[in-house]
Amino acid sequence: MAVNEVFQYSIISALMDGVASNGLPVSDLVSHGDHGLGTFRYMAGEMVILDGKLYQMKSDRTVTPVDTSPASDAVAPFAMVTRFRPTVTFTAAFADKKALFAHLSDHFPDSRNFFLAIRIEGVFKGITVRTAAGQSRPGEGLMEVGRNQTSHTFEQPVRGSVIGFRSPEYTMGISVAGDHMHFINEDRTEGGHILSFGTDGDVEISAAQISRWHVELPTNDPDFTKAKLEGDKEGIAVVEG
């Protein structure tokens, strides 16, 4: 895949419907991009990919590098990746996600109907992440899984990387509309799906606007084949927003 195109495996509504027993082998996933996020079999933790390295961030607060060779048995029931080449890099401080959103909109004024790939490097404060504990039974939907998630607020400012995507409103149910970001600290020992965060001072924000979106649907997965995929948009916003 060319640079700055989104490759997406499955659709977020399938996670809402609990389709997470199978997935795309991570060796296949990283062949489509070096920057991304997603989840693992049975929604056990949060996936982040940066500089081509893939990490699993679990609800027990451990972070593990994941083997992405063809020998790996790790799979992604849902993921989005890109071969990230930022077109704009700037420094800014922001108090919360809304302020970050405004910075990105200032730098990409014509982006509302497009995707953005986003990376932020620096020191963050008040960062609250969640890590899904995983399904308590196969087929459990993301809303229920979300009720068992662990959330954690870093008491001290923490240096690390934020990896994410902004997806346009009209993709809701297929992608996660709005900003969807995962955090991993500099030591690659803690992280998760960002619920809220801000900065004290400037951080480095880099991003690229994306107009090509490739969706691969799960084949040979009876759970996906039978799923209703009705797209509980409000639910997705609650659990992934």
Place this chain on the structure above:
Amino acid sequence: MAVNEVFQYSIISALMDGVASNGLPVSDLVSHGDHGLGTFRYMAGEMVILDGKLYQMKSDRTVTPVDTSPASDAVAPFAMVTRFRPTVTFTAAFADKKALFAHLSDHFPDSRNFFLAIRIEGVFKGITVRTAAGQSRPGEGLMEVGRNQTSHTFEQPVRGSVIGFRSPEYTMGISVAGDHMHFINEDRTEGGHILSFGTDGDVEISAAQISRWHVELPTNDPDFTKAKLEGDKEGIAVVEG
């Protein structure tokens, strides 16, 4: 692009919002597939692509082959194409679109969450097609354009080709959920977007299930950039269903 993948340019909600002054050059479009449908600049008529040949079917009931060389100035503001290699071919008769839908569902029992590319060859009866007359002003939305469409029912049975796609429900607003089909007669002199049709006897139906969907969004098109794209799903079903 590999065989039996959908390449789509723009999203159907953009047509609903009247984004049709620009588009993908048809030379680019046919590089992604040999089978498909779409529309032209200002929604002037219906596009059908079969065996790599592209035709414009207008509301004055003329059909014109369109130059797809790089020299062509024809563009598609919206189109879906595939490099079609049917995986199932069968013969059947059907009284209406609903009965055709049932035949396809019988042959592709696990297809509800996937795309189908469809081609039908034979003699059709009671076929009613519409051909959009085009925008009366730039930016006019598809619903209004639809009010000025010409529809035509063939009085006699007519031999020809039907080219289309079935798109899953969750794509509504981006694609056209359900069966979306265009007809062109054997002589390539008449045709349009199918509103209703049936057969007297058996026709040849070929199709392929598709799990890879590539969406290219219009860049450098201020109309797309500014469009609301709120996705009037009921409206799309009325005007494109």
